[in-house]
Amino acid sequence: MTPEVSVVVPTFRRPALVVEAVKSALSQADEGVRVEVLVLDDSPEGSAREPVLALGDACVRYVKRDVPTGGNPATVRNEGWPLTRGRYLHFLDDDDRAAPGAYRALMHALDTHPDRGVAFGRVAPFGDDAEVLARQTAYFEDAARRARVAQRLGSRRWMVANMLFRPTVLVNSACLIRRELLPRVGGYDTRLPLVEDVDFYLRAIRRAGAVFLDRVVLEYRTGAPSLMHNERDASKAVSAYRLIHERYRREWGAAEHTALKLATRTVLRWL
Template sequence: MTPDVSVVVPTFRRPALVVEAVKSALSQDGVRVEVQVLDDSPEGSAREPVLALGDARVRYVQRDVPTGGNPATVRNEGWPRATGRYLHFLDDDDRVAPGAYQALAHALDAHPERGVAFGRVEPFGDDAQVLARQTAYFEDAARRARVAQRLGSRRWLVANMMFRPTVLVNSACLIRRELLPVLDGYDPRLPLVEDVDFYLRAIRRAGAVFLDRVVLEYRTGAPSLMHNERDAKKAVSAYRLIHERYRREWGALEFTALRLATRTVLRWL
């Protein structure tokens, strides 16, 4: 039978963590799941622990040429092989919350006019200070997502993603598979915030539904691109590309209006 959710998991030298991530996807109730693990390490660090799961729903792929840290490229190799109605791009250090796939899939089933469903993020980790900061961040992100949902405008949500700290992360979203060719997948030019760009484009085109429930357990404190402050300049360059494309696709007038709204109305919401 056709899977409900196809899960694409890029991984790089996190064999124990990726197994946790995969198990969290496989344990979802009420949905049919298939999982691809795309190993971006030259030595195939995840091969043995992933194959040891012995689950026919899991496919392990060792990439021929490692990207050196470009998850957009890795994800773009995974989604054309997906067969599920919906896709979930799961980072290898995150965990899907119990019941998340069923809730997100039902939300998209109930709103066939919308392309993306996402929900709240619950951080976890050993560093109390980092955990407190991340918890506060995601609580504010959920608050702003609720406001955007009440307003009923995808542009308000897009404005939050372009001009304020994003209201979502990659692993907190489910997207309709038929949107991927339209979007041409992730932008491999972006070594950072490629998930913000991808879901921003998807939401502007097809809308989103926000679930006010935890769908993702987000690991804090693990080394990653976005936890490295030295990459701040790369993030600025990435947002510049995002803004340039938005102006080109949706017009300078809309772009300017959203930026002004962010500086005036949205900052109070």
């Protein structure tokens, strides 16, 4: 039987964590969702092979990539999704977990909004470092608040403005996307060293719109902070966002880009 949701999981030397991620995807069948999971191992030694195959589930396929990317999940995701069959795609990071019932809720959101291409929901962080956990919890609570506001305003451009000019309202693993949208979007941009998920879903939402679910769909593992918490990563993030903004101006026009920037400063900052 054809799966409804195809889950693409790139992994690199996280054998125990990737099993947790895969199990969280498989558990969505408890809500009657037909799921297939593709694990793409980007480690030279195939670190995830044994634990993933030990699951013994016919819905799980393991692939060891021939040439490791050296840390470019965008490349792995782009290779993975054409190997799947589901009408919806979930790109799940190997240290995250799909929340119980997430796929059913996200599928329902897209089924009832056939004009939208992406559905995403709230994120629940978890982890052992209390300080990091508190910071991430506050961040995602604010992200959910801003996503609610953007949805009430009723235009995909409000959601895009939040992603261009404010801290992003979503993360990669919190989204479900229609398969037919992938060729239109062009996949993940492999040039971006960071925030490639923000870029990918920004482009998808600008083209096809989004539905925000005010319920937890993702359990997000926190740990030692890395993204933009040191000078090297901050520099990479600045470079990545520069490319994102350049492309937006090229594809949608400098006038729209400027209008969204002004709206962020005058309207969204108060919401």
